[in-house]
Amino acid sequence: MADAQPLDLTEPVATPRTRAILARRLADIVGLPSSRITPRERWIVGDLLYDVIRASELELRQRCARRLAGLSDAPHRLLRTLACDKFEVAEPILEQCQALTDFDMLEIVSAGSMQHRLTIAKRENLSETVSAALAAYGEPPVVERLLRNRTATLATPTLDHLVGAALEESGYAQLLIRREELRPAQAFRLFWGCEHMDRFQILERFAVDRTILLEASEDIFPMASQESWSDPMVARVLRYIDRRQRDREASERSTYGSLEGVCEAMAMDGAHPDIVSEIANLASVDHRLVARMIEDMAGEPLAILCKATGLKWPSFQNMWRGLGRREDSDPCHQARKVFDSLSVEKAQTVLRYWNLSMEDKD
Incomplete structure (x- = not known):
C-alpha cells in the first residue's frame, strides 16, 4: 500500500x-x-x-x-x-x-480523493469488489454515479448497505429501483423510505402473484397438517405461500366479529393498542408491522394490508378516519391508486415479505 x-x-x-x-x-x-x-x-x-x-x-x-x-x-x-x-x-x-x-x-x-472515486465510479465494467469499496465510503455523489453506471456490478451485501443508507439519502431510492440486481426483499425494505412514485414502481416491479408456488405446493399443506405443523421452517414457508391471509379462528374469538368490525371500531375509537393488536391477530401479521403501517403518514401500506386481507375500500376509509386523517388528501388518493392497482395475491406477496422480515428480527 x-x-x-x-x-x-x-x-x-x-x-x-x-x-x-x-x-x-x-x-x-x-x-x-x-x-x-x-x-x-x-x-x-x-x-x-x-x-x-x-x-x-x-x-x-x-x-x-x-x-x-x-x-x-x-x-x-x-x-x-x-x-x-x-x-x-x-x-x-x-x-x-x-x-x-x-x-x-x-x-x-x-x-x-473523492474526485478520484467519482471518476472510478463511472468506469466501465466495475467489479463487485471495486463497487463495494466505492459504496463503503458513503459519499452521495460517488454512490449516485455508481448506481447510474449500468456496467458496474453490485453484490448483494453492497445493495443491502445502500438500501439501508437510502433511509438517510433519499436520492438513492430511484436509482436503486432501476438496478437489475435489486431483489424483492431489498425492494420491499426500500419501500418504507420512498416517495409515492418510487413506492408505486416497486410494487409494479416486485409485487407478483404466487401461482406457481401454489400449484407446486398444494399437496404439501395437508402433509404439514398431518404432522401438526411440527416443522417451524415448513410452517414459515407455507405461511408465505398460503392463499388465505386472515386467521379464521381469531375471527371467531374476536369481540369485534371480523376484521371489518375492527376497522369500524377504529373509525370511532382511534388506533389504540387493543385495536392495533386485534388487526394484527385477525390479519395474521406481526403487531409491529401493523404499528409501522399506522405510523407511516402515507396510505400505501394500509392499502396493501386491506387488499391482502380482502377488505373493501370503506374499511380503509374507516381506518383512515380512525387515524384522524383527511380523505381528500393526496396520501389517501395515492393509497386508492395502490389499492385499485393490486390484486389480492400481489398485495399478499408484499405483506408476507414484510411480515417475514419482522420475524427475522426476533
Whole structure:
C-alpha cells in the first residue's frame, strides 16, 4: 500500500530540463510494443521512471500520466502512483487506462480523493469488489454515479448497505429501483423510505402473484397438517405461500366479529393498542408491522394490508378516519391508486415479505 500513497512533493522547484527529457525517453521506452521490449526490461525502465516522477514537479507528472494512460503493459506500480497523485495528474489514468486491475483500483479508492472515486465510479465494467469499496465510503455523489453506471456490478451485501443508507439519502431510492440486481426483499425494505412514485414502481416491479408456488405446493399443506405443523421452517414457508391471509379462528374469538368490525371500531375509537393488536391477530401479521403501517403518514401500506386481507375500500376509509386523517388528501388518493392497482395475491406477496422480515428480527 505504501507505494500507492499520494505524492508529497515540493512543487515550486521546476523540473530541470535534462530530467524532463530523461522522463520522456523513459516513458517512451515503457510504451514500446511487446515485440520491441521484454517484460523484464519494461519493469526495469518502469522502476527508473517511478523514481524520476516521484521527485519531479506537477507538470512533468501530468505529461507522464497522459503518455502512459493508453498503455496496456505499463508497470502497475507506476500506474498506481500516478493514479493516486493529485487529481489533475491522475485523471487521464483513471479515465482511460484499461490496464488497472481491481487491486490497483482498491488502492486508488483508499488513497485518493473523492474526485478520484467519482471518476472510478463511472468506469466501465466495475467489479463487485471495486463497487463495494466505492459504496463503503458513503459519499452521495460517488454512490449516485455508481448506481447510474449500468456496467458496474453490485453484490448483494453492497445493495443491502445502500438500501439501508437510502433511509438517510433519499436520492438513492430511484436509482436503486432501476438496478437489475435489486431483489424483492431489498425492494420491499426500500419501500418504507420512498416517495409515492418510487413506492408505486416497486410494487409494479416486485409485487407478483404466487401461482406457481401454489400449484407446486398444494399437496404439501395437508402433509404439514398431518404432522401438526411440527416443522417451524415448513410452517414459515407455507405461511408465505398460503392463499388465505386472515386467521379464521381469531375471527371467531374476536369481540369485534371480523376484521371489518375492527376497522369500524377504529373509525370511532382511534388506533389504540387493543385495536392495533386485534388487526394484527385477525390479519395474521406481526403487531409491529401493523404499528409501522399506522405510523407511516402515507396510505400505501394500509392499502396493501386491506387488499391482502380482502377488505373493501370503506374499511380503509374507516381506518383512515380512525387515524384522524383527511380523505381528500393526496396520501389517501395515492393509497386508492395502490389499492385499485393490486390484486389480492400481489398485495399478499408484499405483506408476507414484510411480515417475514419482522420475524427475522426476533
